[in-house]
Amino acid sequence: MGDEGETMTNNVSENSEPTANQDELILAQQRQIEKEISDNIPLVGELDSVISLNKEYSTDDIYLEKIKDLASKYSYVRRTRPDGNCFFRAFSYAILEKLLCDKDSFIKFYKIAENSKNVLVELGFQQFTVEDFYDTYMEVLKRLKDIENIGEAKKELHNVFNDQGYSDYMVVYLRLLTSAQLQKEHDFYSCFIEGDRTVADFCHQEVEPMYKESDHIHIMAACSALNTGVRVLYMDRGTGNNVTKHDLPEGCSPTVHLLYRPGHYDILYP
Amino acid sequence: MTERSPSKRRLHRELLSLIKEPPPGVSLDAEQIEQNLFLWTIHLEGAERTLYEGESFQLQFKFSDNYPFDSPEVIFTGEHIPIHPHVYSNGHICLSILTDDWSPALSVQSVCLSIVSMLSSCKEKQRPPDNAFYVKTCNKNPKKTKWWYHDDSV
Known part of the structure; x- marks a missing residue:
């Protein structure tokens, strides 16, 4: 035990020396996370019911309420890889x-x-x-x-x-x-x-x-480049029981419906 | 479909374009590159009326088979490494398009142009302030450094 303690201390002091390369460790960890995501989530997934989103938020009442609202407007979601x-x-x-x-x-x-x-x-x-x-x-x-x-x-x-x-x-x-x-x-x-x-x-x-x-700004420009409109449904932990919708450009009749959760977009279907 | 992988096809296109219309001060040995498309040596002349006029440098480009989605690994090599606030004495270059701001729409040519322009806008020849520390601790591959891009004006 005593020996182990000593080794630990040595390691710590070694790490705080300027020779330890923290950048490499951070980048290696980042690569590892990216690899886990790409191993487990397809670039574009199969159709899944909107209700299946419940699994991701089983203890989060705010999200569960909002999923209920979302499910009254859309039936299916197609997940994409968060990359x-x-x-x-x-x-x-x-x-x-x-x-x-x-x-x-x-x-x-x-x-x-x-x-x-x-x-x-x-x-x-x-x-x-x-x-x-x-x-x-x-x-x-x-x-x-x-x-x-x-x-x-x-x-x-x-x-x-x-x-x-x-x-x-x-x-x-x-x-x-x-x-x-x-x-x-x-x-x-x-x-x-x-x-x-x-x-x-x-x-x-x-x-x-x-x-x-x-x-x-990316969405507005992409819509305008492809001459189309998109409706984005925003779902986050903000107040209210409903998801908020945004049409881009404003007043368009959207061809594409996307679900936005902070940092991520998936596709929605009626 | 073609036999070449997408990265080889792309590198070959870039090579042809550089041979046909090399940017001013940039030259390369096409035969040598044809031997190994994934490792290029490029010769660079310091632009006229800049601090580097009359000097010549060598850049080394290493490509992965995921190029152009992965950025190339670019360093100065050879005897003469330019003395510049963003160039370390081991040849590593602190330039955002080589990591964070790399886009597959960039190319060997645009990297060369950025490096020439980085040299040309330099007002005082000096090494980066953290040169000694960095050179001692960094990985051989500059892409394994988490760069801080704090000054675009030099």
């Missing part, structure tokens, strides 16, 4: 899933997507980095467009979004389109950015890098 990309992943999955049931709108969407590369290059994005993501994005859209049977197409969408290689390419491209939208309309968006960052700085630091979480 900082959840808004972009959920949003593009949900839009495409909707479009698969409406061929005409899909074709329109496809045409706009085809021209989007030029917009990005005109804004100063490097041609070949844009092309890298554009090519994969269009490959996925084309593959989905060519499947006649809606059920088959939905299955393919689900597979593509759970294949990290493709899924992350879709996320990057939507991040780039969102950044482009912000920069195109920088006068409008600059008033939403705190501090003295320019819209371009904000895009380079908070929109274009992977894993950076999304805020109102």
